Amino acid sequence: MPQELIYTSAEKGLKPGSSGFCTVAATAGMSAPLVGSLERLCGYRHLAAPGDAANPVACSHFVQTISGRKLHLLVRIADAGRDYTGRTNKLCHHVVLTDQECESASSPAAALLSESMLTTWDGQVRQLPPPAPAQPAVRPAPCRRWQQLTGDAGWGGVLLDHLDQHSKQQVYIVAESGTDVLSLFAETLALLPPERRWEPTFTTYLNGTLQNVDCRWRVVLAGTKEAHESRRFVRDLRIDLTKPLGTPPAGPWVEAARTGQSKTGKPRSQRPTMPSAVPAASATGDSDVIELETYATANTTPTPPGKTPPTRRRRGLADVPAPDEKRSVLKLVLSLLGVSLVMIVGIFWVLHARFGLRLSIDSADQNTARKEQKSQTTNLGSNSTVQVVKSQKAIFPKPNEIEKVQRLDGFIEQLHETLINNGELSRLLKDDLWKNLTPDSEDSKKVVEVLEKWLNNQIQIRSTNASEAGQLEDLQSKLKHLKSFLSNVSNAGLYDNWSEKVTKAKKDQKENIDKEKKDREIQDKIEAWIASKNKPxxxxxxxxxxxxxxxxxxxxxxxxxxxxxxxxxxxxxxxxxxxxxxxxxxxxxxxxxxxxxxxxxxxxxxxxxxxxxxxxxxxxxxxxxxxxxxxxxxxxxxxxxxxxxxxxxxxxxxxxxxxxxxxxxxxxxxx
Missing domain, CATH: 2.60.40 (Immunoglobulin-like)
Structure with missing residues (x-):
């Protein structure tokens, strides 16, 4: 039967003695391993002040095996303002389904979009009856939301083509906060045949709290640490919805996303399901030998009439593998050895081609320089040699250039983390790397882009928290520390522009605080007037x-x-x-x-x-x-x-x- 669980911060939880972040409601009879697994999936990170609509909603579909059972987990996690202690709060709603309880005509995204997923908690700590989650039926249709967002509906089928061709790899989708990615997933899943719609796993908000969970489609929000780290996974597919995408690569599902006609696709390989064992009693009443029902496969030879179908006995410790099984294992071992050998040879060849050619190019440069010193004139052949050497240099970047790029990426990441975590900037700004940056260069533009996103995010967060007016003063103090740094990476007067932006935010915040104070005083007077209505x-x-x-x-x-x-x-x-x-x-x-x-x-x-x-x-x-x-x-x-x-x-x-x-x-x- 379906089960559900609600997790949030409360003074009293469902489990005796629990408080704070805990389970406050769950289906009666839910097992302890299942409760523990669901609670470990309740991680959430706020991106704005509690209660702010800028905080994203994380809708996820996971498939896990818990206590020997394969279960589908529908998870919705959202900001819930502040709890009874004034801390940030979240509301997590889990719905647990088995394969048999998943409606094949529906999809996990359609179920998460339905009204059966909770958005508020009524505050009652209790055991729940078995739920009846809504699983609305869906039909294949052209991916109009993908069309509106990217300009080509075919991008809705790219996820499915990647799923068929690279079933073990992830897809990272970079999106702005507020983008309705769940509706995009719903359109994509509707293209699949009904028996495959519950196969993909996904989450609409990946954050650092999600660990060791099988999740194929991962949405990372632009400007977050996860979006920056997704660039490191070069083997995985990365779709950036914040930039123009152009035309998607051709594929069967890409065309299906444009026309709305579902394809059969290439199902993921699965081992045939073994039917349950049927005990066969012997004449003595013992049951040491367990016989299994036979089942037909593509290579099964039909049993001749009048003969007893062959039976298979469970292998014991003393059983010897059949010759066919020995040959299969041997083939597997030899295949692995062959692949390893090919990889070693390929790596050696790449290293030799890269560094060996570099040595020959450098020596050719030195010989050419010596010849030029001896003679001021060169013939056509020497000129051709110089041109070839220079073209080969352009193909292979120098090691110090690679090191510089790596150092710059590391410096940008450290700067971003230091600013977010209110760390000490003085040690980082002593690095000679930023001193060597030239204004308005490509490297400088990368640094400016990171800093501008950080500044806008900080102004938004600090301006909404009117109770702590000094936070914008602290932000302006940080900008003063970065003044010399900003003049080194841009000639556009970034410090003056950004300082003016913070000053305007401070002014707006003060006006809001004064207005709130005045409104509060007026409300207090009205309440006092009403409370004393019988007193002249x-x-x-x-x-x-x-x-x-x-x-x-x-x-x-x-x-x-x-x-x-x-x-x-x-x-x-x-x-x-x-x-x-x-x-x-x-x-x-x-x-x-x-x-x-x-x-x-x-x-x-x-x-x-x-x-x-x-x-x-x-x-x-x-x-x-x-x-x-x-x-x-x-x-x-x-x-x-x-x-x-x-x-x-x-x-x-x-x-x-x-x-x-x-x-x-x-x-x-x-x-």
Missing amino acids: VVIEGLAVSSGLRNKLEKGAYSASIPEIPPSDDFQIVGFWTPILAEGVRYTCAHVSKGVLKISRDADRKTNSIQIGVTPPESGKAAELSLSSLDGDIRSRLILLDELRWCFVEVKVANHSRRIHLGDALPASRGP
Whole structure:
């Protein structure tokens, strides 16, 4: 039956006493060897900050024999933000299938693209029932995604031609982060006949954590250490999707990828499957001899009628090999010896041709130089000899040139690793190799390319981590150490350009930090406003006095209300008065969204005042203002006195709160 396992970082795992990175959910009854094998496949390396979409998703299909059973492993590993301790986290989902459980009409890439592969974990630690993974059926079709990416759909068949011709070799595919390589694999696998679709193994993100695993198609991301190391495997196929590819080499699967018509292809050689043993009981009841059912092969002679089919007995320690088997072993040994002898002779011939010809060329040069010293004139024959020698020199590079290239590659790799791991640069920059580089040469361009990729990657990573603003300062400090180095490899003013780029990143980061701080302060004020919605805001100081009346007669009176948070959703929704004396009546009307006109009628006299609330803006707190007070002196004083017991209701962020216009209301006067 199918099985699955979920692996991530949690406070408590499925196994008693486990925590941190551990198995949190698994199919009931899963064996310990299988669990251990799956957990060893959970390696992952982040390329960006936790939670960043730039972190790749690793989708893989492996075939392993565990506890004597051949199993297909579908693996999806992705970034999962931060765990309960604040560390980087990952989510690994494994689905385990046998040969019989793999749908021949589907493919591992199609199964990994289905919705049955988990992208989030619900946080429940538990045993799981047997899953029913989705394996959608696929049909051969032209490789349109390969066509869009490379310009020729035939590149989708190059993988299959290489699989048939070099089944033991790997394919390295260099791609940019974010390229949907899994969909490319799905198109390629759909071309295979159904019985072969689960044969290739692959991963869409190869990193250093994947060790000792049989993986034929390996995707390495551009700019990573794995992409650089893939150049060393010269016998393996390497497809760089970051560069123009041109026309693929001709092959049966290349044409199938263009037309969408599946080919039979060349299946990988497999030994015939031996049927299970059937015990044959002897007359005495013993079963020391085990007879096996016979099975037909291409060279099997049919059994004549009336005769008992021959049986084969398991070979014991005392059995002697048949003569045919002896001859087969002898042929194998002689073949190996012959191949070894041919290789030794070939190596000796290459070394002799390379270094022996070098000695003869050097001696010819010396003889020519001596002749030129004796005579200033040369004939046609000597000129021809010099031309031949020079052409032979061009064929075989000098050993010191090879050593220089190797040293340069090693220097670039050390520089890249030192920068990534925050190592000490001073020792590396003392190397005489970089001092001998000339600006804008091919070697210098290689160094500049590595440094520019590193700088862009570092700016992206450090800019996203706004909580550590000093990281960009550290990056600029590193650039200062590289200033003399950069001037030696380029005349384009790299240091000034790159320093300006880091300065701009610092400015953008500071703006983002200030914006986040401001947004956080606004959110805190809104939350405080909502939490205190049943508690009124009291504005003290509106006492009856000639000073306040004089201020109102000259213009307006204002008071700060720091409790009101900034919000677009702001308005005055009501005006409330206590129970007043008989014959006194208040009315209010909206002058604008944040201004009310309050009118008081008593003893056939009417006077009014405008009450406004201005929302906070540009760092200035909200304000309450009183203005436009009219009426005679006595009614004005009475209105101001009664306002001390009134309040306006302000609505902010969909929550209303009362703002008292004076001291708290005395208990004797009721609301």
